[in-house]
Amino acid sequence: MYQHELYRTMTFNAVPYMEPSQDFIKEGSTEIWEYINPNHDAHPMHVHLVNFQVLNRQPIDTAAYQKDYDKWIYGGRKPKDHPVLANYFTGPPIPPNPDETLSYKDTVKAPAQMVTRIIIQEFIPPKRDIASIPNSGAELPATYIHHCHLLEHEDDGLMRPWTIVGRDGDHHDSGHRGGGHGH
Template identity: 50%
Template sequence: MMNDAATPFPQGGKNVPMPEIMQLQVSKALSGPDPSAPPDRLSLRPISLLRPTSRLPRRQFVVTANRDAHHKSTHLAINQRLFEDPIEDFPQVGTTEIWEYINTSGDGHPMHVHLVQFQLLNRQRFDAKAYLAAYRSWITQGRPPATRPALTRYLTGPVTAPAAEEEGWKDTIVAPPGMVTRIVLRFDVPPPIDGIRGTRTSLPATYIQHCHMLEHEDNEIMRPWQIIY
């Protein structure tokens, strides 16, 4: 398995810091007939698309890269919050929501949501520089809900559908820079395991979302959310 992605992804140069990921060496002969199907003979079953619960607002998660006064270090964040800040997102069990990752940073972020699998709805380009300026001004004013910058004013491109390899159920999806990445999530909890006490989910239950790049999640692109009745 080889990696040809330059860093920072996706606009990086020719430097590929880790081209070789894994090699499998099969030395033993088959012990019986091979029942697997060649990839070109596989067929996929149609996947039912999730339908968002009516009248629920979209949750917006603004990804930012903030440099210090010396422009040497970068603090990353979701909604300009630290991981240990109070929880702000409380999806209700049994509902289906749309989440929007608004990536104002210069990197693509593989966003991962715990508990649920989801579907990629679409992506859309936006004026990241102008939106970020308005967003930071809004934060300095104390985040008044009535004056939060309206994302629709900064959208600049057409809505793009998922690529073929992005269709279906996901637990991680790339949020490219300068793009709004929209996903659809249904919030169900696993049923208790028959015969095993203590396996019933007790609500409210806290889970997290984060960038799946280790350096990024450790640098605050990680936030908790809580599922409630």
């Protein structure tokens, strides 16, 4: 989560919501996502389409990370200059809360000044018709969103699309049924 100045727009990776998806996940793959929250408030993060498990949370030096992240953004986002998250940890990973252990979620609390890690297994969009609605199944690529579930933050842009692509990594629509977008 990124906010250049207090009380300004929050975004993921300093990219506005309306920009095209930059996150392409291969169908059937498993991924670990990290929500880095340098803010002073917790955020309930919701991922559309999938259920996930909480792996852990880890405290970080958010002031130092934010400073170096700003340098990276305003320095042209060169891959070699991207801050390495491991350099900012201030303590060991903390296990999930008891109500999160071994259960599947679609929303996770991302506490302030922490990294919250989730694992998403088998990204598989529903391809068949949903609820007997003709042509309602997804085609690849299928685009979904993740966002903060605080309405003010969601409306202010703390949401981003992500896209499931074919197992071969193909990002192109096959031309069937409405462009292959999820929701």
